[in-house]
Amino acid sequence: MTCRSCHRPLSDSRTPCSACGASPLDRFLLRCIPEWPAYRAGTDPLVRCLLKLAALPAKDAPPPPEVHILLVLDVSGSMNAPDRYPLVLQATRELVDRLPATARLTTVLFSDRVDVPVRCLPVMEVGGEQAARAVNASPAKFGGATLLAAGFREALAEAERFRKRCPGAIQRLYVMTDGHVHDPEQCREVGRDGAALEVEVRAFGFGEDFDFHALSDLTRGRKGGTIRRIATGDALQRELVHIGETADRIVASEARLTLTLAAGVIPGELLRYRPGRERYADAFKSGRAATLEVGAVEADRFYQYMIEFRLPRGPAGAFSWATARLDYVEAGKACTAEVRLLVERSGDATLVVSADPEVAEVAQILEPLRNLAATASAAALIARATRQARAGVDSSTQQSLLRALDGVASGRGLAELSDADRAALETETCSEVLDLRQARLGRLRVALRILALRTDAPALVEAVQRALDASEAGDLELAHVPEAVRATVDAVLRELGLE
Numbered sequence: 001m002t003c004r005s006c007h008r009p010l011s012d013s014r015t016p017c018s019a020c021g022a023s024p025l026d027r028f029l030l031r032c033i034p035e036w037p038a039y040r041a042g043t044d045p046l047v048r049c050l051l052k053l054a055a056l057p058a059k060d061a062p063p064p065p066e067v068h069i070l071l072v073l074d075v076s077g078s079m080n081a082p083d084r085y086p087l088v089l090q091a092t093r094e095l096v097d098r099l100p101a102t103a104r105l106t107t108v109l110f111s112d113r114v115d116v117p118v119r120c121l122p123v124m125e126v127g128g129e130q131a132a133r134a135v136n137a138s139p140a141k142f143g144g145a146t147l148l149a150a151g152f153r154e155a156l157a158e159a160e161r162f163r164k165r166c167p168g169a170i171q172r173l174y175v176m177t178d179g180h181v182h183d184p185e186q187c188r189e190v191g192r193d194g195a196a197l198e199v200e201v202r203a204f205g206f207g208e209d210f211d212f213h214a215l216s217d218l219t220r221g222r223k224g225g226t227i228r229r230i231a232t233g234d235a236l237q238r239e240l241v242h243i244g245e246t247a248d249r250i251v252a253s254e255a256r257l258t259l260t261l262a263a264g265v266i267p268g269e270l271l272r273y274r275p276g277r278e279r280y281a282d283a284f285k286s287g288r289a290a291t292l293e294v295g296a297v298e299a300d301r302f303y304q305y306m307i308e309f310r311l312p313r314g315p316a317g318a319f320s321w322a323t324a325r326l327d328y329v330e331a332g333k334a335c336t337a338e339v340r341l342l343v344e345r346s347g348d349a350t351l352v353v354s355a356d357p358e359v360a361e362v363a364q365i366l367e368p369l370r371n372l373a374a375t376a377s378a379a380a381l382i383a384r385a386t387r388q389a390r391a392g393v394d395s396s397t398q399q400s401l402l403r404a405l406d407g408v409a410s411g412r413g414l415a416e417l418s419d420a421d422r423a424a425l426e427t428e429t430c431s432e433v434l435d436l437r438q439a440r441l442g443r444l445r446v447a448l449r450i451l452a453l454r455t456d457a458p459a460l461v462e463a464v465q466r467a468l469d470a471s472e473a474g475d476l477e478l479a480h481v482p483e484a485v486r487a488t489v490d491a492v493l494r495e496l497g498l499e
Contacts, residue, residue: 027056027251028297030324030339035359038346041316046268046308047343050359053294053303053326055251062331065253065296066169067103068120068162069243070155070199071095074177074206075138076111076146084178084206085142087233089132091240097128098244104169106158107135110151111143120162148177148211149186152218156190159199168332170253170296171199172224174243176236178206181214191217200224200295205423206236212423223295226276227427229420231396246298252335255294255328257305259341264312265321271366274304279369297328306359306366316347357497361387378408381425382450386497389439389446398442400424405449440476443498444468444489450496463488 031052039045071092079085096105105126107118117134118126126134152175159171181187201222203215212227219225230236261267267284271277272292283290294303309321320340327336364383385401400421407414414422448464451457467489470481478486493499 027330028326028337029054029056030257030326030341032341032343033356033359034343035355035363037353037356038344038351039311040349040351041345041347042313044310044313046310047321048306048308048359048363049341049343050273050356050362051257051305051307051324051341053257053297053305054301055297055299057299064100064102064248064250065329065331066166067100067247067250068106068159068166068169068171069095069099069103069247070106070108070159070171070173072108072110072151072155072173072175073135074111074146074148074151074179075109075135075141075143076179077142077144078146078179080142083233087237088176088240089136091237092135093128093132094237094241095128095244096123096126096131098241098248099123100248103247104162105131106155107131108151108155108158109135109138109140110147110154111140112145112147113140113143114147114150114154115140116154116158120158145182146177146179147183147186148175148181148214148218149183149190151175152187153190156199163198168253168329170250172243172247172296173199173201174204174240175201175215175218176204176206176240177210177215179209180211184211184214184217187214187217191220198223203227204236204239205229205427207231208418208420210423212419212426223293224275225278227423229397229424229427235396246301249298249300250296251299252297252328252330253295255297255326257292257294257303258289258325258327259292259307260289260323260325261309262319262321262323266310268308268310269306269370270308271306271369272304273306273362273366274302277366277369279366294328304362306362311343311345314345316345318342319345361497377414378405378453381405381408382453385446385449389443389498397424398446402445402449405446405453409449409452437471437476440471441468443493444471447489447492447496447498451492460488460492464492 033050035048039047073088099105101124103123104120105118105123106116106120109115109117115138117138118131155173159173162169162171201219202224203219205212205215205227215227219227228239230239270280270283270290280290292305311319311321320342322341323338324341325336325338361383364379368377368380381401381404385398385405388398388401403421404414404417404425407416444464444467448461448468451461451464463485466481466485467478470478
């Protein structure tokens with residue numbers, strides 16, 4: 001038997017791979033990455049682990065479950081612009097054409113009224129062109145108000161009707177708005193309604209002025225529960241098209257990951273990192289087990305969680321700190337798989353180890369969920385800005401992160417940030433891939449902001465500023481910058497994890 005992640009030998013089907021930490025869960029892998037590779041034996045250390053759940057590719061995979069996509073789209077007067085409504089219409093057309101042929105589609109439009117031009121129709125019957133024509137002919141188009149709650153409530157009612165007809169189907173509701181709503185109190189009321197929690201809800205805030213608080217009221221506590229800020233029409237188009245592509249990658253539904261701690265292990269914080277950051281308050285209040293609602297599982301995606309716990313004192317060797325059980329539905333059949341999760345104890349009194357950089361970075365990003373101190377916010381901002389600059393994505397959110405770092409460096413904190421910047425810091429980002437020049441400038445700008453928080457780095461600030469000035473002038477290779485400056489900048493980027 002070999003590990004399906006790194007292909008090295010496994011001792012048995014319930015023990016994690018000693019090489020990569022992956023644990024087989026039937027068609028899934030669960031990687032447990034401790035912050036430290038080993039903990040000193042005979043002590044009771046605080047342990048932090050990053051858990052990564054992913055579906056494995058399978059040649060004999062059963063047919064995907066039935067999917068119902070509900071689009072709840074703002075078509076109020078503010079959407080009547082060349083870089084908004086036409087792009088949404090085109091994206092709707094492309095989204096529908098990318099949905100699986102077996103999927104169903106509902107479109108709910110809202111402005112000063114609510115209209116449902118497509119109501120739970122099979123995609124093979126409606127098609128992208130017909131769906132776009134139905135949206136374009138709607139009497140709700142460009143109305144004088146934004147009644148978000150009314151549109152959302154109508155979509156939930158349609159989802160509930162479909163659930164009664166097809167209880168095993170996956171239902172995903174996507175809501176998009178670009179401005180302030182006219183029914184905020186109704187949004188809070190709908191948000192408190194837990195009747196349709198089986199529907200996965202994801203929200204898109206378009207532009208600079210979307211109502212983050214209203215979207216938070218609608219998504220909080222629901223499956224999915226994410227909000228993405230989207231700055232441009234092109235980015236919105238990409239995100240809507242992506243909905244169609246992900247619907248075709250669903251391999252299981254109703255997934256739940258249950259962690260049962262071993263005797264003597266004391267539970268601490270449990271947080272979700274992807275998709276969407278969330279703190280599970282009192283996750284273990286009912287005992288030694290905590291259940292995480294994963295929902296529908298897509299191929300080629302990681303579902304990531306961070307857990308903290310304290311180990312009991314014990315001897316050197318591998319220690320099974322918990323059992324992970326994954327319950328899910330595949331092809332209408334309920335399935336269950338279990339694995340043990342391990343950490344290593346070392347009896348070496350002179351042990352010197354390094355923390356896993358990914359675990360440390362994710363921990364910093366999640367810290368503000370449980371710690372409102374300014375130092376935690378600064379560390380989280382640095383970690384997020386570094387991660388985004390390294391990946392070279394999403395220039396609009398990066399600009400918000402830089403303005404937040406400027407506020408921290410000046411001592412003003414986040415008090416002077418605009419609502420749009422605050423929303424950007426609290427939402428997920430869209431995956432706008434930058435070109436080489438934008439990515440290079442982004443890394444240098446983030447490095448400059450981080451160095452500005454240090455009192456011992458004036459020479460480094462000067463070197464990075466020279467490199468930034470040269471890059472902005474078109475000299476990306478720094479050919480006209482002294483070699484000593486180039487060497488200093490390269491060392492700074494390496495130190496800050498921005499290579």
